[in-house]
Amino acid sequence: MAEAKAPEAPPPDQEAGAQPGAPTDPFRNYNFKLLIDGVNEGHFLYCSEVHVKVAALRYREGGGGPVVRRLPGPISHGDVVLRCGFTTSPELWTWFLATTAGQPQRKNVSILMLDVDGLTERLRWNLNECWPSEWKAHPLDALGQEVAVASLTLVYESLTRG
Template sequence: MFHNEDNVRPYVVGAYRFRVELDGMWVAGFSEVSGLSMETEIHEVPEGGLNQFVHRLPGRIKLEPLILKRGMTMTNELWKWYMQVVNGKIARRNGSIIMYDEQDEEFRRWNFYDAYPSKWTGPELNAISSEVAIESIELVHNGFRKVKI
């Protein structure tokens, strides 16, 4: 039996119970969220006389845009938010991506900050398909923090 340093049995949660909040409000039922990623840039510095390796030093943190996808609905709040950016009015919003466990209790939360839409994508239309029409919006942001639950 595996035990971690806190002597707690490992628990794995499904990736299908989640929701997204913007400015504390649940704005839509998204079917997919991606881009919850950060990466440290590495600067390679060769040192004269040492040919066996190169020093690798940490640099800036690179953040991916959050990509939120959902089925098309009667509401247009994502489109309107993006059109504000197109018209030169950037309305930044804070938000959260929240995962739930099997009992619908909050399991993890990632709060992201100062986000605004940088891209909106409409559905791919195909007359011979019966798939749901999906729209997506990409949000650039100034970082996120995992909140311990």
């Protein structure tokens, strides 16, 4: 004799269309903080994009016809530009001067993305073995009302996400 099967439960009611997960807000680009090893002056107004590129090397296999294949090649890291308001603290300038003397002081820099409360760390990028390669002073204008800003360009060896 065949056993009687229990009736299957009906599927739950669903709305038509795609059903995305819980919405999450993207990070705000103004909620960030920079940490530099041994540098206490961390009032940065701007941090340029972090950039990593893997070069694509082209090659043709023997007997492969007209097909050009691509392999990952050297990795390059773009420079990061920091802008901060001028202060009486000489820390960033002293760090740059070591580079001009031919003895760059390599430091680790962390870029922290903060939550909407401006305090809670949500994401961290670690730029390893950084040293300053360029320093610029903001143009001065007796008729302007802007904050005087210094710009510091950093080069780095590797990038990790913390």
